[in-house]
Amino acid sequence: MTVLVLVEDGEPSQQTLTLARTWSDSLHSVRMDAVTPFAPDAIAAIVQRAADALSAAAVFAAGTDRGNDVMARVAARTGLPFAANCIAATAGEVVEVTRQRWGGSLLEKSLMMTVRPLLTTAPYAFRAAEGFTTIAVDVQRYIDELDPKDLVVRVAEHIDPPGGGVSLAEAKVVVSGGRGVGSKEGFAIIEELAGLLGGRVGCSRVVTSAGWRPHSDQVGQTGTKISPDLYIACGISGATQHMAGCKGAKKILAINADPQAPIMSLADYSVVGDLKEVVPAISAEIRKRR
Amino acid sequence: MKILVCVKRVPFTGGKMVLAADSRSLETRHLGFTISPHEECGVEEAVRIIEASGGESVVVTLGPPEAVEQLRDAMALGIDRAIHLQTDGDEWDGEATADAITAAIRAEEASGQFDLIFFGNESADACGFQVGLRVAYALGRPCVTGLKGVKLEGSSVRCEQDTGAGRDVYVVPLPAVVTVKEGLNLPRYPSVPGRMRAARKPVSMQTPARPEQSLNLEELSVPGGPGRQTKLLGHGGAAAPAVVEMLRDIGVA
Numbered sequence A: 001m002t003v004l005v006l007v008e009d010g011e012p013s014q015q016t017l018t019l020a021r022t023w024s025d026s027l028h029s030v031r032m033d034a035v036t037p038f039a040p041d042a043i044a045a046i047v048q049r050a051a052d053a054l055s056a057a058a059v060f061a062a063g064t065d066r067g068n069d070v071m072a073r074v075a076a077r078t079g080l081p082f083a084a085n086c087i088a089a090t091a092g093e094v095v096e097v098t099r100q101r102w103g104g105s106l107l108e109k110s111l112m113m114t115v116r117p118l119l120t121t122a123p124y125a126f127r128a129a130e131g132f133t134t135i136a137v138d139v140q141r142y143i144d145e146l147d148p149k150d151l152v153v154r155v156a157e158h159i160d161p162p163g164g165g166v167s168l169a170e171a172k173v174v175v176s177g178g179r180g181v182g183s184k185e186g187f188a189i190i191e192e193l194a195g196l197l198g199g200r201v202g203c204s205r206v207v208t209s210a211g212w213r214p215h216s217d218q219v220g221q222t223g224t225k226i227s228p229d230l231y232i233a234c235g236i237s238g239a240t241q242h243m244a245g246c247k248g249a250k251k252i253l254a255i256n257a258d259p260q261a262p263i264m265s266l267a268d269y270s271v272v273g274d275l276k277e278v279v280p281a282i283s284a285e286i287r288k289r290r
Numbered sequence B: 001m002k003i004l005v006c007v008k009r010v011p012f013t014g015g016k017m018v019l020a021a022d023s024r025s026l027e028t029r030h031l032g033f034t035i036s037p038h039e040e041c042g043v044e045e046a047v048r049i050i051e052a053s054g055g056e057s058v059v060v061t062l063g064p065p066e067a068v069e070q071l072r073d074a075m076a077l078g079i080d081r082a083i084h085l086q087t088d089g090d091e092w093d094g095e096a097t098a099d100a101i102t103a104a105i106r107a108e109e110a111s112g113q114f115d116l117i118f119f120g121n122e123s124a125d126a127c128g129f130q131v132g133l134r135v136a137y138a139l140g141r142p143c144v145t146g147l148k149g150v151k152l153e154g155s156s157v158r159c160e161q162d163t164g165a166g167r168d169v170y171v172v173p174l175p176a177v178v179t180v181k182e183g184l185n186l187p188r189y190p191s192v193p194g195r196m197r198a199a200r201k202p203v204s205m206q207t208p209a210r211p212e213q214s215l216n217l218e219e220l221s222v223p224g225g226p227g228r229q230t231k232l233l234g235h236g237g238a239a240a241p242a243v244v245e246m247l248r249d250i251g252v253a
């Protein structure tokens, strides 16, 4: 039995290989940059042919934007079922998968009725082993035989980011404000504390919906997923969709007027109080000790 | 221009996921309902395009009788009419959902093709990442996913994806299918007159049969969290010294 793995960014995801290895020792791979600029339908066509040629028992990819995109295209062109963001999948006549719903706030156990499940693995959701390697499939013939319609969707241009500073996803410290901040101007004290800690400002969805901050600052299921050393949540209640974005933080400090707010028992540290008083007091204390 | 937006009714869960007794769905008795923020941006974009260029916008959902609320919400924001593919509330997998939506689109297109079809990048609850692409393939139309920018340029659409390291741009011919993410735009709030107009807009109803599923949901569970123990550092501004001590202990100040 052999399985096929889709590889993004040069190096295969060890996490994905860890799950794939529970299926088979024979891991074959197709690279997403087999066609450049990126053309997702072309990669899906190549994966389909490679999987057929190998009689692959399953196809795996990492549950990234491109991993889920290409796998759904393979599903659409083959009619095979696709389970996104799995944390487990056991081989068998009926394939049992455990996958993430609600951005990871809920798990689903499902049975897949198929000869070749298409599976992506949830990033960071389980421990990855190291050192697994794959056998690269020779895809030149499949590239030569691509149908031109599979090259219609293709990256035409790349726009570099505006630059300046570390991104929200990579910041070591994130200081976030929620509805409790009260206004756009209210974020001055959040910015001040983030600046003192060399961190970035984040926020909840209530804040972006109100137009107080841009969506690029939003942490959560439909915002950015972060895993900083420290996450400070000010005036944020701790809704599951918000926590889906910050539960990877090493430490969480919650500052909230309501001791019963959900986040006050989901955090490592809490301060009960009005953030308009607590946040400037912390900034002043940091300055005092410098 | 004729535009379709696909939305899915989901419970608006709060601080906790609470399962129903059979562990196959969420306990929703005390919850409101909504659609994914991604889909809200799809609705907003469709309304803006029709406002700018004229034509008609349609919203479709596959869901229980109550999902008509989400259709009315979309119409309150300016969508012209709705198609309700009514179910008994059972979960449909991605393939079955896509098949039902594709059939509805084919029937609807007897009276004119949709130039653009909007999906969310992923549904709020199932997070299947596939219905839009399955529909696009069935219709033989190009599809670009996860968009933060959608701009019509003559007979094509310019699509921008946020890659975390800038933007990838695709330009594909119409008719096309796009899946979008929150941040595409800032959706408007419904107005009172908008709500009143929505109550009178047409909703056509169909009841597709639920086919055999290839992804069968067995059981839901709430993942064990990192199990953090919360330490109260104090009340009000007086907590500041304890907070800064903690910041020093963990090495960030």
Ligand SMILES: Cc1cc2nc3c(=O)[nH]c(=O)nc-3n(C[C@H](O)[C@H](O)[C@H](O)COP(=O)(O)OP(=O)(O)OC[C@H]3O[C@@H](n4cnc5c(N)ncnc54)[C@H](O)[C@@H]3O)c2cc1C
Pocket: A177, A178, A179, A180, A181, A203, A204, A205, A206, A207, A218, A219, A220, A221, A222, A223, A224, A234, A235, A236, A237, A238, A239, A240, A241, A242, A245, A255, A256, A257, A258, A261, A273, A274, A275, A276, B011, B012, B013, B014, B034, B035, B036, B037, B124
């Ligand atoms: C499908 C879906 C996806 C979603 N995605 C996201 C997402 O990506 N990110 C996200 O954040 N949300 C998301 N949400 C919304 C989420 O469910 C919550 O509605 C949102 O996170 C609440 O934001 P909040 O905590 O700022 O506001 P609230 O829930 O209103 O909480 C405000 C908190 O501030 C406290 N407070 C008020 N005043 C003060 C004060 N002066 N000092 C201190 N504390 C104060 C209150 O006690 C309260 O706890 C999503 C929802 C859905 C349905």
Ligand SMILES: Nc1ncnc2c1ncn2[C@@H]1O[C@H](COP(=O)(O)O)[C@@H](O)[C@H]1O
Pocket: B006, B007, B008, B009, B036, B038, B039, B060, B061, B062, B063, B094, B097, B118, B119, B120, B121, B122, B123, B124, B126, B127, B128, B129, B130, B131, B132
């Ligand atoms: N039941 C449904 N009714 C209408 N549209 C749906 C339904 N389920 C999914 N969709 C659309 O398909 C997108 C992707 O869903 P999914 O593949 O489940 O992540 C959603 O954001 C919706 O736009």
